[in-house]
Amino acid sequence: MDKIRVTGGVPLNGAIHISGAKNATLPLMIASLLTSDTLTLKNVPNLADVANLARILRNHGVDSALDGKRANGAPQQGDTLHLTARDIVDTTAPYDMVRRMRASFWVLGPLLARCREARVSLPGGCAIGTRPVDLHLEGLKALGAQIELDGGYVVAKAPGGLQGGRVTFPKVSVGATQNVLMAAALAKGEVVIENAAMEPEVSDVATCLTKMGARIEGIGSSTLHIQGVDYLEGAVHTVLPDRIETGTYAMAVAATGGEVMLEGARADLLEAPIGVLREAGVEVDVTNSGIRVARNGAGLAPVDVETEPFPGFPTDLQAQFMALMCKADGSSHIRETIFENRFMHVQELARLGAQIDLEGDTATVHGVKSLRGAEVMATDLRASVSLVIAGLVAEGDTEINRVYHLDRGFEELERKLGDCGAQVERLAA
Ligand SMILES: CC(=O)N[C@H]1[C@@H](OP(=O)(O)OP(=O)(O)OC[C@H]2O[C@@H](n3ccc(=O)[nH]c3=O)[C@H](O)[C@@H]2O)O[C@H](CO)[C@@H](O)[C@@H]1O
Numbered sequence: 094m095d096k097i098r099v100t101g102g103v104p105l106n107g108a109i110h111i112s113g114a115k116n117a118t119l120p121l122m123i124a125s126l127l128t129s130d131t132l133t134l135k136n137v138p139n140l141a142d143v144a145n146l147a148r149i150l151r152n153h154g155v156d157s158a159l160d161g162k163r164a165n166g167a168p169q170q171g172d173t174l175h176l177t178a179r180d181i182v183d184t185t186a187p188y189d190m191v192r193r194m195r196a197s198f199w200v201l202g203p204l205l206a207r208c209r210e211a212r213v214s215l216p217g218g219c220a221i222g223t224r225p226v227d228l229h230l231e232g233l234k235a236l237g238a239q240i241e242l243d244g245g246y247v248v249a250k251a252p253g254g255l256q257g258g259r260v261t262f263p264k265v266s267v268g269a270t271q272n273v274l275m276a277a278a279l280a281k282g283e284v285v286i287e288n289a290a291m292e293p294e295v296s297d298v299a300t301c302l303t304k305m306g307a308r309i310e311g312i313g314s315s316t317l318h319i320q321g322v323d324y325l326e327g328a329v330h331t332v333l334p335d336r337i338e339t340g341t342y343a344m345a346v347a348a349t350g351g352e353v354m355l356e357g358a359r360a361d362l363l364e365a366p367i368g369v370l371r372e373a374g375v376e377v378d379v380t381n382s383g384i385r386v387a388r389n390g391a392g393l394a395p396v397d398v399e400t401e402p403f404p405g406f407p408t409d410l411q412a413q414f415m416a417l418m419c420k421a422d423g424s425s426h427i428r429e430t431i432f433e434n435r436f437m438h439v440q441e442l443a444r445l446g447a448q449i450d451l452e453g454d455t456a457t458v459h460g461v462k463s464l465r466g467a468e469v470m471a472t473d474l475r476a477s478v479s480l481v482i483a484g485l486v487a488e489g490d491t492e493i494n495r496v497y498h499l500d501r502g503f504e505e506l507e508r509k510l511g512d513c514g515a516q517v518e519r520l521a522a
């Protein structure tokens with residue numbers, strides 16, 4: 094298995110182009126199941142999750158074709174992906190495919206809407222909590238689906254097609270909102286989703302669905318009204334920039350010092366993290382071309398943070414922020430309210446000399462003068478990149494094992510950081 098070696102102590106200076114968002118690309122790819130026409134997605138990142146989902150969709154009958162230099166083997170940012178599900182040839186999503194990635198479970202709603210049946214394995218994804226799927230299932234049941242669990246599979250049927258209905262989520266769920274929204278686009282009648290997730294990736298999917306002919310009102314709000322239509326058409330849609338990648342590099346620059354332009358980043362997707370970085374004493378300027386992040390000489394103030402659904406501080410930036418706070422001048426409290434087991438990076442950061450006390454859902458991070466490089470293990474996607482950030486500020490070498498987690502969600506991480514002067518090297522197994 095590949096490792097990444099980070100040699101710390103170098104400030105970051107330069108520019109980083111922000112890729113298309115993984116967590117929008119995946120459901121957008123799945124939306125291709127809803128039409129027999131071609132759905133064209135632009136600004137698609139080159140990630141293991143994207144390749145893996147293309148394989149899963151192929152199994153259902155979705156042809157995918159990649160435009161651009163990468164189609165000829167050379168890497169290029171922002172590929173164009175054409176997805177065509179002329180006929181659905183298989184309505185089963187098998188365990189061996191779905192276990193690798195949480196988002197692949199979102200095929201359930203679209204398959205059910207188009208084929209009136211689906212058999213989808215219970216999902217995998219980052220091991221950050223129990224991550225049940227009850228909200229997805231209850232939502233689809235409210236649209237008339239009959240659902241059973243059989244040998245680790247969700248078996249869903251809607252012999253007369255999905256119907257209108259009201260779905261009131263007891264808790265905000267990004268995935269359940271996307272799953273039910275895609276299914277609702279082809280239901281008979283009106284579907285109302287209350288307490289919908291307002292994450293920008295949900296709005297991106299809703300916007301793409303409207304381009305395909307769906308009738309959706311309330312995009313960006315917590316109540317979505319969907320008038321089901323008989324069929325959806327193809328469309329061309331550009332994936333929005335990755336706010337988690339943006340926040341990650343912003344925190345890396347804040348940690349190492351220096352000045353980096355995050356090209357193509359959108360500040361409106363990151364108001365809470367930008368506010369927190371400014372409170373910590375980091376310069377963040379929003380320009381027409383992106384976000385400029387700088388810290389030159391100033392210390393880092395400790396800031397308390399609580400993760401929340403959008404527009405609050407995202408759980409997907411919690412680990413990276415913790416790595417940053419390890420270098421703050423004082424103690425900060427970080428409370429994780431979304432996932433019950435998303436602190437696995439704590440013990441790995443401790444190997445580098447971080448001082449973090451964990452009690453229940455709150456970590457108290459005591460800033461230290463310096464971190465020292467060590468061998469560490471990536472435990473999940475965002476935890477892995479928090480170790481990269483810590484490695485960038487640590488003295489000496491940090492070797493990160495199990496980098497396949499990083500490859501799921503960060504496009505060309507070594508090159509992007511390397512272009513800004515960081516010493517980050519992949520060691521092939
Ligand atoms: C591929 C993708 O987009 N992944 C993101 C998505 O994951 P995902 O969509 O899986 O996360 P959810 O928003 O569904 O999870 C939020 C909370 O709801 C709970 N829950 C969820 C569904 C359900 O049926 N029952 C239930 O109890 C979860 O365990 C969690 O405690 O949103 C998370 C929260 O912003 C992010 O961390 C993930 O990066």
Ligand SMILES: C=C(OP(=O)(O)O)C(=O)O
Nearest residue numbers: 195196218219409474475
């Ligand atoms: C948790 C994440 O991914 P997944 O939901 O696919 O596990 C993530 O993107 O941070």
